[in-house]
Amino acid sequence: MSVEIGLVMGSNSDWEVMQHAARQLKTYGVAFEARVVSAHRTPDLLYEYAETAEARGLQAIIAGAGGAAHLPGMLAAKTTIPVLGVPVPSKYLAGEDSLLSIVQMPKGVPVATFAIGEAGAANAALFAIAMLANHNPELRRRLLEFRETQKNTVLAMTLPEVDPL
Ligand SMILES: Nc1c(C(=O)O)ncn1[C@@H]1O[C@H](COP(=O)(O)O)[C@@H](O)[C@H]1O
Secondary structure, eight states: OOOOEEEEESOGGGHHHHHHHHHHHHHTTOOEEEEEOOTTTOHHHHHHHHHHHTTTTOSEEEEEEESSOOHHHHHHHHOOSOEEEEEEOOTTTTTHHHHHHHHOOOTTSOOEEOOSSHHHHHHHHHHHHHHHHTTOHHHHHHHHHHHHHHHHHHHTOOOOOOOOO
């Protein structure tokens, strides 16, 4: 199966968070490639990655980065393939810097921005899967199945009794 989703991150230190995207994609059997690409440290590679993405058949790029997280925005600047940005928690500012760097794009260069951390990484993958599911009934069926399981998990939740004061 040809690769459909690009999963890129600014450093291998982002993997602990970004693996949650990889695991979702793998669960749904979506072919993806995981790469380290940095706008700051490997700008030429970033250009090459973005410029070849369409020809290589990528349907979306999930890009995670922390701190001055320019990777998603620079990818979006160089390709019209949808870019889904994941703010990776940073050491000193807990990922608020990453979030603001990714979400505050200038008009005309969109990046779909997700939550900070592993929920954002997992949701970016689920969003990419939902995009693919528009043309893939089996993926649509599996997404609905997942939502049903998730709903039943919540409905089965119980809360502890409390003692009176
Ligand atoms: N934000 C970016 C970019 C970029 O946006 O191009 N390249 C690396 N980084 C981020 O720097 C952080 C620290 O990286 P190191 O752990 O390698 O020092 C990572 O969260 C990475 O995403």
